[in-house]
Amino acid sequence: MLLNITSRADHLPELSLWPTIPFIRGQDLCQYQDAYGQSRAQQAQEFSRELGALLQGGADPKQSVELLETVDKLIQQGRRQATSGFGMDMLLESSFKAALDRIYDEVHPKTRHISFFNPAPLNELVRELRNQKRQGYLDASLLKGLNAVAWGSYSYSPGCKGEVVAALHFETDKGQTFNFQARGLPESVMHTIASQAFQQFQKTHFPSMVTYRGQKLQLLGSPGAPIGEVSAPRKAEHACQSIQARLPTPGEYVFLSELGDWNGGINAAKGLWALSKERIWAPEMPHPSPVRTADEIHGADIRYVCVR
Structure with a gap:
């Protein structure tokens, strides 16, 4: 193709x-396992057990061997027919x-x-x-x-x-x-x-270029991973500055979430996301505002991406 x-x-x-x-x-791993999944000794022991069960049930010894061989041939024939077709x-x-x-x-x-x-x-x-x-x-x-x-x-x-x-x-x-x-x-x-x-x-691969309010916005991810995680928003801000980029604004986070993972954006509708000036975007905490200060939220992982 x-x-x-x-x-x-x-x-x-x-x-x-x-x-x-x-x-x-x-x-054909099915046939391969059948052929090599057991040693010769194990196969002989299994055949002996099956033959012994038939003899204990009163079957004729000669007919028992022929019956086991016939059943095995029918199984192999059925598998060949099932796998030989186009x-x-x-x-x-x-x-x-x-x-x-x-x-x-x-x-x-x-x-x-x-x-x-x-x-x-x-x-x-x-x-x-x-x-x-x-x-x-x-x-x-x-x-x-x-x-x-x-x-x-x-x-x-x-x-x-x-x-x-x-x-x-x-x-x-x-x-x-x-x-x-x-x-x-x-x-x-x-x-x-x-x-x-x-x-x-x-899925979105970084860098991803999108248009926001008539301007090109380049979504870079974080320096070490597509989505970075930090313990404080200032660390995310410093990380973005190290690659000559910045953190998204609240409006940009909303826009990137609307695009989603399959249209060049990200899924930022849940969790905590870093903003500049020691702030956090918390879309699941809309009241009184999804923009929170770092002092309001403690002990949580904060995610971030960088834009330019």
């Missing part, structure tokens, strides 16, 4: 994904797309940072679907600007309970790699991976 990437920040791309995600089947890659791809769209519909961010784009003519798509083929059309003119690849892998998980271990990988020509993995039933495992990918690419 090819991706069309436009830089959103210096370190994180926006992704426009090619509609086909190839999934490679890996080692379509697991289609299921994983389709469920990933559906889960990702559902997350975007629920959160509804202003700008979508992961999307799918199909440049193939519609008649080509219809022909491939009619022939039960996957979308693979790619014209040389479409390669311009495509600078990343993405692919997936899956394996039947140990335990033999119908689960798969699925992974999704993104690699850009700048050397960036993004990898997501989850374990679960085939019809639901990609929802976990879609959630991981959404959080990775949609």
Whole structure:
């Protein structure tokens, strides 16, 4: 799968994904565990216990051995039939797309940072679907600007309970790699991976540039972490000054909270946040004012971000 990437920040791309995600089947960990989960001695002991139970129940010795061998063959045959069919890659791809769209519909961010784009003519798509083929059309003119690849892998998980271990990988020509993995039933495992990918690419990454009252406001985070924590607002103010920045104003905290984690802002609607001049923004303490002095609040962690 090819991706069309436009830089959103210096370190994180926006992704426009090619509609086909190839999934490679890996080692069958269910069969592997069956084969190597026990030593030969343990397997022999288990077979002896099962045979002994049948003999104690009055079964004929020869028929008991044949019965155990037949049951084992039927189990192996059923597993081979379940894993030999085609379509697991289609299921994983389709469920990933559906889960990702559902997350975007629920959160509804202003700008979508992961999307799918199909440049193939519609008649080509219809022909491939009619022939039960996957979308693979790619014209040389479409390669311009495509600078990343993405692919997936899956394996039947140990335990033999119908689960798969699925992974999704993104690699850009700048050397960036993004990898997501989850374990679960085939019809639901990609929802976990879609959630991981959404959080990775949609959440605010610093620095984040937003427009506040017609002016550009750069959200820098803190010097050592995206969201800093201090015991006093003056420490946060000094930290921001060390990177030639400042603490947000109460109005800026409100605006950044309205943007939220998925639109370039932060979630500052709860907790305590540092303000300049030894003050604290306490949105959950609106009366008489959410702006409090440091003397009013003791023994609490105060969070902060720096802006410029």
